[in-house]
Amino acid sequence: xxxxxxxxxxxxxxxxxxxxxxxxxxxxxxxxxxxxxxxxxxxxxxxxxxxxxxxxxxxxxxxxxxxxxxxxxxxxxxxxxxxxxxxxxxxxxxxxxxxxxxxxxxxxxxxxxxxxxxxxxxxxxxxxxxxxxxxxxxxxxxxxxxxxxxxxxxxxxxxxxxxxxxxxxxxxxxxxxxxxxxxxxxxxxxxxxxxxxxxxxxxxxxxxxxxxxxxxxxxxxxxxxxxxxxxxxxxxxxxxxxxxxxxxxxxxxxxxxxxxxxxxxxxxxxxxxxxxxxxxxxxxxxxxxxxxx
Amino acid sequence: xxxxxxxxxxxxxxxxxxxxxxxxxxxxxxxxxxxxxxxxxxxxxxxxxxxxxxxxxxxxxxxxxxxxxxxxxxxxxxxxxxxxxxxxxxxxxxxxxxxxxxxxxxxxxxxxxxxxxxxxxxxxxxxxxxxxxxxxxxxxxxxxxxxxxxxxxxxxxxxxxxxxxxxxxxxxxxxxxxxxxxxxxxxxxxxxxxxxxxxxxxxxxxxxxxxxxxxxxxxxxxxxxxxxxxxxxxxxxxxxxxxxxxxxxxxxxxxxxxxxxxxxxxxxxxxxxxxxxxxxxxxxxxxxxxxxxxxxxxxxxxxxxxxxxxxxxxxxxxx
Numbered sequence: 001x002x003x004x005x006x007x008x009x010x011x012x013x014x015x016x017x018x019x020x021x022x023x024x025x026x027x028x029x030x031x032x033x034x035x036x037x038x039x040x041x042x043x044x045x046x047x048x049x050x051x052x053x054x055x056x057x058x059x060x061x062x063x064x065x066x067x068x069x070x071x072x073x074x075x076x077x078x079x080x081x082x083x084x085x086x087x088x089x090x091x092x093x094x095x096x097x098x099x100x101x102x103x104x105x106x107x108x109x110x111x112x113x114x115x116x117x118x119x120x121x122x123x124x125x126x127x128x129x130x131x132x133x134x135x136x137x138x139x140x141x142x143x144x145x146x147x148x149x150x151x152x153x154x155x156x157x158x159x160x161x162x163x164x165x166x167x168x169x170x171x172x173x174x175x176x177x178x179x180x181x182x183x184x185x186x187x188x189x190x191x192x193x194x195x196x197x198x199x200x201x202x203x204x205x206x207x208x209x210x211x212x213x214x215x216x217x218x219x220x221x222x223x224x225x226x227x228x229x230x231x232x233x234x235x236x237x238x239x240x241x242x243x244x245x246x247x248x249x250x251x252x253x254x255x256x257x258x259x260x261x262x263x264x265x266x267x268x269x270x271x272x273x274x275x276x277x278x279x280x281x282x283x284x285x286x287x288x289x290x291x292x293x
Numbered sequence: 294x295x296x297x298x299x300x301x302x303x304x305x306x307x308x309x310x311x312x313x314x315x316x317x318x319x320x321x322x323x324x325x326x327x328x329x330x331x332x333x334x335x336x337x338x339x340x341x342x343x344x345x346x347x348x349x350x351x352x353x354x355x356x357x358x359x360x361x362x363x364x365x366x367x368x369x370x371x372x373x374x375x376x377x378x379x380x381x382x383x384x385x386x387x388x389x390x391x392x393x394x395x396x397x398x399x400x401x402x403x404x405x406x407x408x409x410x411x412x413x414x415x416x417x418x419x420x421x422x423x424x425x426x427x428x429x430x431x432x433x434x435x436x437x438x439x440x441x442x443x444x445x446x447x448x449x450x451x452x453x454x455x456x457x458x459x460x461x462x463x464x465x466x467x468x469x470x471x472x473x474x475x476x477x478x479x480x481x482x483x484x485x486x487x488x489x490x491x492x493x494x495x496x497x498x499x500x501x502x503x504x505x506x507x508x509x510x511x512x513x514x515x516x517x518x519x520x521x522x523x524x525x526x527x528x529x530x531x532x533x534x535x536x537x538x539x540x541x542x543x544x545x546x547x548x549x550x551x552x553x554x555x556x557x558x559x560x561x562x563x564x565x566x567x568x569x570x571x572x573x574x575x576x577x578x579x580x581x582x583x584x585x586x587x588x589x590x591x592x593x594x595x596x597x598x599x600x601x602x603x604x605x606x607x608x609x610x611x612x
Contacts, residue, residue: 144570
């Protein structure tokens with residue numbers, strides 16, 4: 001009897017997720033987004049195996065070439081093949097964006113869960129800190145940071161994560177407020193379970209659909225933010241680059257008519273960010289949770 | 294009574310947020326290595342020169358003392374003096390802020406004027422080709438870095454078509470800014486693009502919500518024409534909450550202005566901030582961030598209050 005009950009309760013969420021996945025699969029825009037993301041991951045990480053290019057050494061005999069059979073998207077001012085550079089820079093954009101977006105979600109989820117679960121003046125103070133963070137636009141903070149230091153890739157991920165965890169913290173707090181009065185949390189507290197256990201074993205796992213949806217939007221925003229970072233002077237240092245760095249360094253070239261240096265990285269950013277947003281929309285509708293409009 | 298209580302609570306919250314902003318900004322700018330002395334005196338400065346500068350500027354006192362002193366001068370409307378421009382920060386912001394406001398208000402107006410009819414159209418033609426097309430376009434507009442869009446517009450409209458100048462109006466006064474309306478077109482359009490994307494989504498959602506309301510069904514049953522229902526009921530009831538969302542959108546507008554002003558060389562507060570960041574001009578950075586944050590807090594406060602007045606059923610739980 002107990003065993004039957006256990007399987008029944010264990011199966012229920014799985015069936016729920018299967019239903020959500022089926023709903024997700026019916027959303028054509030979301031599936032298209034997923035396909036675009038997979039294609040870009042293949043392009044950036046497997047692409048260099050099929051189309052190897054030298055992205056570390058300059059080749060001054062091959063600078064500023066227009067697109068041709070040998071160089072599909074031409075070459076830049078120091079002779080890098082632009083098509084290969086799109087893969088090379090994409091790796092950084094995607095990795096930094098994914099890492100920063102996930103970091104922001106983790107910080108935000110923990111912050112929101114602790115605030116909502118604790119309640120009282122701690123909650124009030126923690127959420128006013130979130131309000132204050134939202135009141136200072138991220139671009140302004142990033143520009144101040146760029147005046148002070150030039151971070152390495154890991155530092156960049158940390159900075160981006162630290163300026164963008166605010167929205168997930170609000171979403172997870174709202175979720176926590178409804179979860180913390182549920183019977184299983186109250187029971188755990190009554191039999192002497194710790195607060196950490198209540199948050200770690202019950203509140204966060206039960207907010208997982210909210211967190212997954214928030215994470216998808218966070219990654220979309222982070223990839224967009226990474227594109228701004230080079231423009232603000234915080235980007236990864238040469239010879240490394242990312243799509244935003246390719247845009248920034250192609251600015252002058254674009255003014256003299258070599259548009260092929262900026263349009264491909266720009267389109268890549270737009271496509272990938274759109275794709276993640278479409279996936280987020282699809283997941284939000286499939287899981288039927290609140291998220292941004 | 295309940296409303297008065299709510300207003301008091303929200304006002305106190307807003308004050309707390311502003312106080313936290315001052316602490317955050319103060320800590321951020323003072324906990325950093327190098328410090329302003331190095332930035333002003335240059336890499337050749339001796340340790341004595343740096344110590345003298347720090348003493349003169351009060352930068353050698355304990356941080357909490359510096360913070361309290363900062364707060365004290367702030368209350369008197371004194372934002373300090375720029376390290377590089379040798380002028381009061383409040384005066385600099387006073388000169389530059391109106392120009393930024395012109396840019397953001399024009400962008401917001403253009404954004405709303407396009408987004409509201411688009412969103413309504415989408416709501417009425419839900420899941421029809423028009424809806425999908427506009428949705429796709431707003432995804433694209435939302436996902437485009439502002440500087441990339443601005444650059445494309447510059448390339449197409451100043452290099453290829455030669456319709457507009459690539460530089461924003463340069464005059465010191467607002468009259469000079471408005472004297473050159475053609476030069477304002479590209480900066481305003483660049484600033485409006487993401488607004489159109491976001492607000493058409495809001496308007497679409499509001500339209501759908503209102504179309505499903507009982508009073509619309511009643512009006513339909515009573516024989517009102519669909520057009521009349523749409524404008525007399527749906528439009529009116531959707532408009533205020535959607536416009537109120539502008540309050541939450543203030544930081545995005547300023548962020549956009551930062552990029553647009555740099556790209557089009559428009560001498561507003563964004564460009565002031567940009568050059569202050571290049572020269573580690575801390576008082577200017579502090580002052581700008583503070584002004585923008587206060588504007589954001591006020592915007593959020595107004596939006597919350599308007600939403601509560603428009604629809605008292607909603608316990609404002611914003612995201």
